[in-house]
Amino acid sequence: MEVNEQTLRSAARPGSKDASAGRALRRRRLLSAWLFMLPLLAVNVLVILGPSVATVYYSFTEWSGIGPAEWVGLQNYTDILSDGDFWSALSHNLLWTVIFLTVPIGMGLGGAFMLSQITRFQMIFRVLFFIPYVMASVVNAAIWQNILDPDRGIGSTLALLGIPWLEGVSFFGSQALALPAVAFVDNWHWWGFVVLLFLTALQSVDKELYEAAKMDGAGRWQQFVNVTIPGIRATLVFVVLMTIIGSLLVFDYIYIITQGGPAGASEVVGTLMYKEAFARFEAGYAAALGLGMSFLSGLIVMIFIYLRRKGWEV
Amino acid sequence: MGGLSAATGGRRSQREPSKAPYYVLLVLLAIFAIGPFVVLLFNSLKTNAEIGRNPLGPPLSPVFENFPTAWSQGGFATTMVNSAILTVGTVVGVCVIAGMAAYAMARLDLPGTDVVLLYLFVASALPFQLFLVPLFFLWSSLSLTNTLLGLIIIYWAIFSPFATLLLRSYLVALPRGFEDAARVDGATELQILLRVILPLSWPGFLTIALVSGLGAWNEYFFALTFIQDNSLKPVTTSFNAFQSNFSRDWGLTSAAGIIIILPVVALFLALQRRFISGLTAGGLKG
Structure with missing residues (x-):
């Protein structure tokens, strides 16, 4: 185990003949890190974050769910308070x-x-x-x-x-x-x-x-x-x-x-x-x-x- | 402790209090928790006529006809398959999505891991009230309503944040030596995840599989909202429709209920510790 860590460290040391290999390794890791995060972030944005943000917009509209939404400002909120x-x-x-x-x-x-x-x-x-x-x-x-x-x-x-x-x-x-x-x-x-x-x-x-x-x-x-x-x-x-x-x-x-x-x-x-x-x-x-x-x-x-x-x- | 109190018993006027009252109360609580399931089992073995004479007691002449009748009238041949597809699809997807994300955060020095963690905490605590309405109309426009895939994607999104957090805490605790060795040998990150991390961290994966599988099997609300087609309904929503249609036939309803909970009961009794630790960790997520 120690030997392997030594190898990695020397590979990443700047100025050594393996420096460019070390940078490539780090770039590869960064790229894989974001690639590995992608499915989680994609479904989360699609199902939860995106619609949550849309809720903020639609709450200011008159909307049946189908067709265009009509901007009504705070109408829905004042309606709630008198409902x-x-x-x-x-x-x-x-x-x-x-x-x-x-x-x-x-x-x-x-x-x-x-x-x-x-x-x-x-x-x-x-x-x-x-x-x-x-x-x-x-x-x-x-x-x-x-x-x-x-x-x-x-x-x-x-x-x-x-x-x-x-x-x-x-x-x-x-x-x-x-x-x-x-x-x-x-x-x-x-x-x-x-x-x-x-x-x-x-x-x-x-x-x-x-x-x-x-x-x-x-x-x-x-x-x-x-x-x-x-x-x-x-x-x-x-x-x-x-x-x-x-x-x-x-x-x-x-x-x-x-x-x-x-x-x-x-x-x-x-x-x-x-x-x-x-x-x-x-x-x-x-x-x-x-x-x-x-x-x-x-x-x-x-x-x-x-x-x-x-x-x-x- | 017992030895200590026996040794000091001579000097202390107060005896160690008896545990008997605790046991009495705990048994009463256990009856409260389990008694209703016993009633469910009893009534699944009674004819409707016997339930009229003997509503909650043990069956005097047990019959088993309710099970085949409930199976065919409740459409379980279809709904069981739908629920199985939903559950397996959810479990596989959550394990892949959460496994990759947890590996990236625990091992690949993902920049901004703290921000992602915070986002996952918030996302796993967001109430469905916040995103349900636009999600439904987005799913309609993408033709994902009335499809099992559409529902599975929603389950992925709902169950993954918590699964990722749980799995990440598991991976952080694993020793790094093996993967570094594999990396030096030129393995890609995907190979490391599959050949090194997965075999070491299977208990973590089993826990998130159980928690998300249970969630998908029992889920009612999103299934109710997103699936109207009877041929695509899972056991929960079709059971509720069935139960309202036959609300006076508690024998049939009880047999259908037993059919639904039987797989969960079997799995729970086999893996109770893992279930309990996984679900209580889930309760502490937010």
Whole structure:
């Protein structure tokens, strides 16, 4: 190995008789470097960067998706601000954010903490918790549509056992329950993933800190608050950030299960945008909605970076 | 730790707390995670009449007819092939695209690697809301909607940035000696990548293949948007159409669901550690 590096170095030394060969070698490497990058950059520009830039332009136009786009300035944005459907959808995104900042993060922290305290069967629990996350969203959704079916689900099963309260309740079909019910299903597929993120972080927390806390007479809860939470702060902040952004942009489970219904009860901005573009052919308006939501999530990332620069411990 | 607490047990008034409550709660969480799949399996083995009498319990007289019926009514002979093409095409393409790019960044002293890395981080975090609408109309004008290739190209673009980042961190850690030797022997960079790097870094490639393959197999949203032709639909979108048509026949729906998740379950149980480490790294990408 050393011999080879020696050979390379002498080949590249200026003034030696191999200098031009060395330059040719470097040129060849530079050329191959960019050639090797080309496929990645090409598909990325074609699918993501180019259309993202186009979204900025189309958001200022009236465009059906076919034919020419007509420049309308800020019209789409002022329309959004006076669109009742948008504000209703955005309020559902905010409710979604609150649910996902509490339930899966709470389950994730608790689950990861308990897993870190045991050794036997830990791997089995990890695998079991993770399974819903790797299964297709459409199948996960169908399973819960079956379990929460008003006539052939949990309600009628409990009724057979003499507990009639849930019989005939249509979780996804009721205005009041649709959004929390979809959030429940989405959380069911998500929380196990959060457990594993936290568990990875927990395993790097110094075990001696727990021992020291125990010596000082700290109970389980005090250990959790004073050792666990500070030890995984970076991951916790990351998960909170990812949750907020994910909640602003949420789409899949809602679209699969309720399509935003009934009567807009589970509509979020993501599903609204999809309908504007592909059902109402308001592509310009949809572009403005998409850009607005992307801008909002970018803004939140910026705020976090800014606070961290300012020395906040977030 | 156990030995230590036994040794100091005499002096300490507080005993090591029992782990039993943790196990009880963890088992409850495991039932919450897995129970619904058990219901899926149960209902796939019941007739529609039995589901009416016994909605969620174990089948009292298991039947297997739902599987062939779901297979033919759900058009799985077609959609399975489409999904297989999408998955294999995505995996091969992502391995080639990400393998070449990661090699360029880790080994070929690509100028501006930091800028490219930053771009990849941003690109892998961009929401589909930002590019979906113009992409759809661009794909229409290029006649790439309603083609499997058009969808595969989108999957390449979506899965490659993360795969490149993961593979690059893998390649950076490999020793350089072998490739320098090959270079001195006059091998081209492509030969080095194929004959030297690939055999050394196959675990990294396996991880990105699993993550992008799983992503392509399960993907719903882009398939829904870009494929309308029934003969080109993958299992996910055709399942959802099937499920809405037969929403009251939970036996058929459950059997179709089992057919879709079976390949993933088998692969996941065989390679669970690699799946989990690859996917949690994916969650930490942004």
